[in-house]
Amino acid sequence: MKRVLRVVALLLVGVIVLGGVATMALHVALTRGALAQRIDAALERAIGREVTQGAFSIRLGLRPRIGMADATIANIPGGSRPDFARIGQLDVTLALLPLFSGRVEIDTVSIADAEIVLERNAEGRANWEFGEGGGADSGGGGISIAAIGIESSRILLPGQPVGEIGIASLDLSRDEPGDPLVLDGRITVDGEALAVSATLGVETAGAAPIAATLNGTGLRISLSGSWPRGVGAPAWSLAVEAEADAAAVQRLARLAGRTVPQVGAVRLAARVSPGEPVPTVSSLTLSVGATDLGAHVAGLALSRLELTAASFDAPVAVTARGRRGRADLGLTATLPSLRRIATEETLPIEAVLTAGAARLVLSGPIPRDLDLGPAVFDARLTTPDAALVGPVLGIALPRVTGVTAHARLGGLTTRELRLNALSVTADALEMDGDLTIVLAPRTAFRGQLAARRIDLDALGGGGPAPRRNAARVLPDLDLPIGALQGVDAALRLSARQLTAGGVTWRDASGTVALANGRLVIDPVQVTTPGGPVGGRAVLDGSVQPPRAELRLDSRGRGLDLAALRRAFGVPAGFDGSAEVAFDLRGSGATTRAVLATLSGEAGIAMVGGRFSGGTALRIGPDLLRALMPRGTPAGGVALRCLALRLSAADGVAHSEALLMEGDFGRIDGTLAINMRDEAIAARLLPDVTVMGVTVRAPVTIGGTLADPRIGVEPAAALARVIGDTVANRLWRSSTVEFLRGATGSTPPGGDCGGALTLARLGRVGPMPAAAPTPIPLVPREIQGTARDVMQGIGGLLGGRRR
Incomplete structure (x- = not known):
């Protein structure tokens, strides 16, 4: 028995020595590149790409480690770069004993200093798809990898909105082959730092259960559901939730190559499912928190905006609340379905903007990117009082009751609102024309307006009466100096019929230029009840004290004094045509102050x-x-x-x-x-x-x-x-x-x-x-009669001479 044991021991020692010698020989061969060409050829057959490597190394032990440095994998034809991947260091740790049973079990794969390019060529082929070589040995028991670690690497995405994904550290692991794959790490997306964690279950029916989160500065994105093997997989669904604060929204917009307004916090919830040509979205809710839009429209603040869609083919509903100055604003809008938004270049929209009892209805096409600046809408405004609309525009408007207005509205999200083919009807006026309203940096009006009728008495709305003083006759009225300060204007105005002071005037017209508080109406003309007058008027509120100028004169034969007397209720006076001319100026903020100077x-x-x-x-x-x-x-x-x-x-x-x-x-x-x-x-x-x-x-x-x-x-x-x-x-x-x-x-x-x-x-x-020369000795009051008699006598005498 002892002899047998001795023989077995010698055999074991021999095996160990031979194994060590063989391993040392393999190590020497690998480090000297003796097997490099065979290894490269085997890899090329396996993936169908040219492979090169700089050096191999091997560490002995029960868990031997094989290292590869400076390896490259060629890109597909038509790629933007010659190499699909450049790997600075690749280390693979093997489990030794499973090799004896024909299994390859990799404990860990460590990759460092790698650069991988992910792209498609002109034919649409993806460079991350391998196996075209067809030379891989399919026998054996397969390969099992327990963990993969990547650090100090990056993934390049040429031609994509996201150009680069940097990997500071990324670990993928599973305990057993049938266990979920766990991912954890730190990455950067075009410089945006994110912490990543995910769990991916075992694939069934083309999709695998997934739960993942991305966390960044002011940013959180979570996914849950089933992750598709490809977007065409038949049964997959993802619930997406995202939150981003104002700063994160701007960073993400820059990553996507877009410019968005300075909005508040954004929240998104949706479900994504298979669809053609793009995945479908359902149960969508997008909300935007409090946002100051004063940089775009002075004084405008958004308290909340929400966009919802029940399904990919259902209309999208938009609601918003906000304020401008003292005006509470509301918006409801209906957009086309998400499918149409994703595929069509122009989209129909219907929207209703409210400010108190005022209501503005908009309808028309908009571009797919929702840029409303160049869009033109059919707009209809109804309001019980135009003064309600003034705070929305940031100006004071007169009280005009029963207003209905229609126009072609452009420049909605710009600083210039364009109202073409404008038509306004109200209790006190009827008017048509074209108008441009500049909202910033100063409110300004440009265009031409022609009124069929204007009742200035009604538009005055019973404003403050002149200050009365029993010792004074001339009225004391405040000039509208304050109203000139906040707006500018370049307008051509006309009115076929104008009522003021209870008197009807006709064919009034004027060219208005208002800039920085200085109002000039030149020329101005109107047909009074007695005839036409015209001239020039100036009210300059840009100086202190304010200055007023008036140049006015009658036209044609002059003014019919009898008609003026009847129109203004003067009981008696002069009859005839009178020529009038004024060229006056003065200073002050009231009529009496102007008259005093x-x-x-x-x-x-x-x-x-x-x-x-x-x-x-x-x-x-x-x-x-x-x-x-x-x-x-x-x-x-x-x-x-x-x-x-x-x-x-x-x-x-x-x-x-x-x-x-x-x-x-x-x-x-x-x-x-x-x-x-x-x-x-x-x-x-x-x-x-x-x-x-x-x-x-x-x-x-x-x-x-x-x-x-x-x-x-x-x-x-x-x-x-x-x-x-x-x-x-x-x-x-x-x-x-x-x-x-x-x-x-x-x-x-x-x-x-x-x-x-x-x-x-x-x-x-x-x-x-x-x-005529007076007739001597005839009283003045009968000079005319005596002259007629003398002319008659002269005529008779002359006739006799004939």
């Missing part, structure tokens, strides 16, 4: 016509009795001319011409008004004979416009008018001289020709015929 010229000129009696002025009846003691004849008195020219400086106006002349005689004189306190000083010199009464005594007026008085001593009245800083400038004017009675010359005014030229501010106009 008024400078410029104003004139009224009339040829022919009649004076029909007392006027609406408070002093009218008293003044008429002073000039015409027995009153005005029933048919009034005929006029040859009426001329008034006022020149103003620093709020004090004085007459350059004041003349009324006719068969009754003439009234001329001079006038001065202080617009600051409405003090008045006038001295009229009549030479009038009416109804047998001749008046030639001067008539003086003093007091104020609210309380005028006749018979005031002229110097005292004048002192009240010019008792301020303008006294020195006016003291030597002809008006002042005449009011003081310091000259014995004929009062200013002259005959009709000179006075009319002054009243027209130097413009040329019609002149009356020369006054």
Whole structure:
């Protein structure tokens, strides 16, 4: 027995020695490259690609380790790079005993400093598919790998939205061949650091159960369900949940090569299933948290946005809530199905935007990328009051009730809203045109609007009435300086019918330019109840104090005074056509402040016509009795001319011409008004004979416009008018001289020709015929009758001579 044991021991020692010698020989052969060509050829037959390696190494033991350095695997034809993979170091640890039973059990595979390119060639072939060589030995018991570790490597994805996946460390392992595969590691996706963990079960029916999470800075993505062997596998389904904060959303958008607004936190939940040409999505919910969109539209903030879709073929519903300024905003929209969104270039959309009771309905096509900037929608707005829409646009709009508007709306998500073929109907207006609204950096309006009718009285909405003061006549109104500061405009406006102050005006038009608080309307023209007028208006709120300018004159034959009197309810006055001209300017934020600094010229000129009696002025009846003691004849008195020219400086106006002349005689004189306190000083010199009464005594007026008085001593009245800083400038004017009675010359005014030229501010106009030579010894009031008789007698005598 001892002998047998000795023989067995010797045999074992021999086997061990031979095995060690053989292993050492194999190690030497591998390290010296003796088997390199055979190994490369075997690998090439197995995967169908050219394989090269730099050096092999082997470590002996019950778990021998084989190492390979600087190995390469060739890419497929047509690849972007010559090598599919470059591996700096590959170590394989084997289980020794299973080899004796024909099994290859790999404990670990360690890969370091590897670079792998994943791509398809022009024919669509993937370079990660192997086996075309057909030379691999299919016998043996297969290969089992217990764990794979990868570190300091990267995967390149040419031509894909994600260009590179870096692997800091990645471990894949399973305890037994039938156990789930567990993955854990740290990677980077185009620089975005992520922690990865996943469990992949055993594949059945083309899919394997999976549970995976990706965690990054402000980012979490989770998957659960069954992972497909390929997207065409018949039975797989994944539930996807993702959360990303605002910063992570921007990073992910940059990874995808997209630009998105600065949105709040995003949450996504969906189920992905097989589908053609792309997998289907169902039970989709995408929500966006609080987002400040002020960088795109001033003052706009989104509190929540949610997108839902029940299935891949069901419509997508969008809801949102937000605010702009004081306005609460709501949005509901319906998009096409996800299938259409994934395959069609343009998509129909219907959306409803609400702001209180205001409702805007939009419909039209949008591009697949949901960029609404170039899209054009059919838009319809209904609102009980346009003022509700003002806060949405960031401006104050007037109260316009019962509004319905229709337009072709473009530039919805840009800073310029375009309203083409705009049509507006409301209780107070009907209007058409084209309008562009610039929302940032300053609100601005551009375009042209033509109204069939506008009721400014209704649009005023019963706004604040002028401040009343029993001692003042001129109204005290605030000028809209504040309204000019927040908006700019370049508009061409017109109105076929315009109602203001209870009076209907026609064919109004103007070109409006508003920039940085300075409003210019040039030209502006309108047909008043008495005829057309036109000119230029300026309100400059960009300076302090604000400045106002008005240049206005009548057109054609002038204004029909009788028509104006009827329209404005003036009980009596003048009949005929009067030419008016104004060129005035002043400073201040109210009408009285502007009048207190008024400078410029104003004139009224009339040829022919009649004076029909007392006027609406408070002093009218008293003044008429002073000039015409027995009153005005029933048919009034005929006029040859009426001329008034006022020149103003620093709020004090004085007459350059004041003349009324006719068969009754003439009234001329001079006038001065202080617009600051409405003090008045006038001295009229009549030479009038009416109804047998001749008046030639001067008539003086003093007091104020609210309380005028006749018979005031002229110097005292004048002192009240010019008792301020303008006294020195006016003291030597002809008006002042005449009011003081310091000259014995004929009062200013002259005959009709000179006075009319002054009243027209130097413009040329019609002149009356020369006054006939008076018939001696015939009273003035019957000069016309006597002249007609004499002409008749002359005609008879002339006939006899024939």
